[in-house]
Amino acid sequence: MPLFDRLRAIPALQLDVALTALVLVVQLWPLLSSARESLSWWGYAVVLAATVPLMWRRRAPVVTLIVILGAVALYDLSDRVAAQPVWYGALVAMYSAAAYASRWPRVIALAMATVGGLAFTGSSDTAVRGVVLFVAAYAVGRAAAVSRSHAAALEERAAQLQRERRIEAERAVERERARIARDMHDILAHAVSLMVVQAEAGPVVVRSDPDRAEATFDAIAASGRDAMTQLRRLLGVLKEGEGQRAPQPTIADLPGLTDQVANPGLAVNYVVTGTPVPLPGDVDVAAYRVTQEALTNIVKHSGATRADIRLDWRDDELMIHITDDGKGASRALPRGGNGLIGIRERAAACHGTASAGPRSDGPGFEVVVRLPLGVAA
Template identity: 65%
Template sequence: MDLVSDLPFFAPLRARLKALPPLWVDTALAVLVMVAQLGPFLSRHTPGAGPWHWWGYVVVIATAVPLVWRRRAPVVVLMVTLVVGALYDLADNLPSQPIWYGGLIALYTVAAHSSRRPRVAMLVFSCGGGLLLVGSSETALRGIVQFIAAYAIGRAAAAARAYATALEERASRLEYERRIEAERAAERERARIARDMHDILAHAVSLMVVQAEAGPVVVRSDPARAEAAFDAIASAGRDAMVQLRRMLGALKDDPGPRSPQPTIVDLAKLADGVSGTGLDVTYSVSGEPRPLLPDAEVAAYRMTQEALTNVVKHAGATRADIRLLWQDDTLMISVIDDGHGSGSPFPAGGNGLIGIRERAAAFGGSTTAGPRPDGPGFQVLVRLPLAQATTASP
C-alpha cells in the first residue's frame, strides 16, 4: 500500500489503486516526488550566480528513483534516500528544499511495512542524522517533526490495514460458520422429513398389509367384513397420500394453501382408523390439556402413530390403549398392548424407537419401551416436559 491508498478517507481512490500493479503505483509516486523536489529549481536564479548547479538535479533524481523499490526493500530505500539527500549541500548555488518528500515517504513505508526493531532503528537514524547534518536548530526541529509525523502516519496505516484484515477474517469465519450451520439445519430438516415419511408410510402400509391379509380369509365367510377391510385399505392409502402431499407441498416455494399437519386433537381419529384393522384401540385423556407448540403437537401425534404402527406390525395384539396424562409440568403419552412380544416392541435395525426417542429428546423428554410390568404385552411411555413443549422450539 502507498501513502494515499492507506488513508481511510481515500477509500474510492484506494480501491482503484489496488487494482493497479504495485510497481506502476510506486513508479508514478517516484515521478511525482521528483517533480515536487525539482519545483524549487524553477525559481529565478540568484543574481550574478548563474544557473543552478547540476549537482542539485542529480541529488533530487537520486532521492526519488529508489522509491520504485520501496515495498521490496523499505529499509535500504530509506537509507539511500537519506544519505543521498544529505549530500545535497556539497555544491553551491542550489535552491533551498523546503521538504524532502522522498525521505518522508521512505520512512512512512518502513513504519507501515517493517517489523518493530527495523522501523524504530530507522526512526532514530532519521532524526539523529537530521540533528547532526542540519546546522539551524529551527530547521532540525522542523525535520524531526516531519519525520515523526511520517512515522505516525505509517503506523496508523499499518493499524488500519491490520484492522481491515481482522474484519475480513472475521467476516470469512462468520460466513463459514453460517454455511456450516445452514448445512446442519438442512441435515436436521432432512432427518425430520425422513422421520415423518417413515411414520406416515410405515403406519399406512402396516394397516394396508394387515387388511389385505385378512381380506381373502373372510371374503367368502363374511363378505361385509371383507368389504370393510378393503375400505380400510383404501382409507389408509388416501390418508397417506394426503399427508405425503402436505409434506411435499411444504418443501415447495409456491405460496399455495397448505393443510396443517396432524396434532394431538387428531389422535382420536388415529385410534378409530387403526381400529378398522381388527385391533381394538381405546383412547383416553386425563388431566387438564394445555396448548403446545405446533412442533410439539406434531411430535406427539407422530410418536403415538409410530407406536401404534409397531403394535400392528409386530405385537400380534388384540387390544391397544392410548393414554394421555396431563400433569402440572409433564405430558405423559403411553401406548399399551396385550400382544405376545419378545423383549422389545421394535425389531432389530428398525427406526421406530429411534424416531420416537429423537422426537422426545428434541423437547427435553424421554422414552421408555418394554414389557408391561402388570401382564402380557408391551408399553411405550413418552414423557414430554411442558416447560419446553409450550415455550421454546427445539
C-alpha cells in the same frame, strides 16, 4: 467510488511507480528550472538516489528509509546544487516504515532519523522542522496501518459471519430434509402396514362375516386416501410458490388414529389423564408422530391383540405410554430400526426423551415418551 477506494484498487507496484515518479519530478524541478548554468551533476545523482528506492518501500521499508536518508545527507557536499530540501522521498519512506515495518525496526528507524536530523543539519530551525515532519510522517503511517488492520479485521469478521450463515443454512436444510424423511417414513409405514393387515384379514372376514368385509375394505381405502393426503401436504413443502398449506396432524387427531388402527384382530384403547394444555406446534406434531410410529410397529412386529395408549398430562411435561400384549422385545420395535430412531429423534428435537423395551408387568412391549410442556405459539 471514493478516492481512497479507487487508490486501493490500483495494484501496489503501479501505485509505487507512480508515487516515485511524482516525487522525482518534484525534487528534480528546482534543478531543471534553475537559471544557473553551472549546476553540478551531483544534485541530480543525489535526488535520484533519494527517490528511486521508493519503489521498494513496501517490501523493504526500513532499508529503503536508511538508503534514502543516507543519500539526503550527501546532498550538501557540493556547493553547485539547487537550494532546496530533498526530504520528500525521505518523508514518504518514513511513512512507509511506520505503515509496513514491524515494531522495533520502525522505532529504531525513527530514532535514527531524529538523531541524524538534529546532528547533521546545520540550522537548528531546519533541524527542528525536519524532526517535526518526520514524526508527523511516522504518526500518519501508524494511523494508516491501524486503519488497514481494523479494516482487514472487519472484512475477516464479515467473511466469518457469511460462512457461519452459510453453514447454518446448510444445517437448516439438512434438518428439514431429515424431518421430511421422518414424516414420509411415518406416513408410508403406518398406511402400508394398516393396509397389509386389513388386506390379509379381508379374505378371512369375507368367509366368516361378510358384513364386516365391507368395513375392512373401507378401512383399506381410507388408509390409502389418508396417506395420499398427507404425502401431498408434505411434498407441497418442497414446492416453490405453494399457497396456504394444510396443517400437520396433531395430538387432537390421535382418537381418529386409534380408530384407524383398530381392527378385528387388534383392540386399541385410548386414555387421557390430567388436564390437557395447548402445546407448541413442534411438540404437538411430535406427539402425534411418535404415537403413530409406535402403533405402526405394533401392527407390523408385535402380533398383539391389544394396544393401550395413555396420555398423562403433568405440570411441566406430557408423558405418552404405548403398550401392547404382543411377543415382546424379540419382534417388537427393533432397537436399530428406523422406527425407534425416528421416535427418539422427534422427542430429542423437542428437548424430550424416549425409551422402549419389554413391559415389566407382563408380556408385550412398551414405548414411553416424555415431552416438555411450553407456551403454545
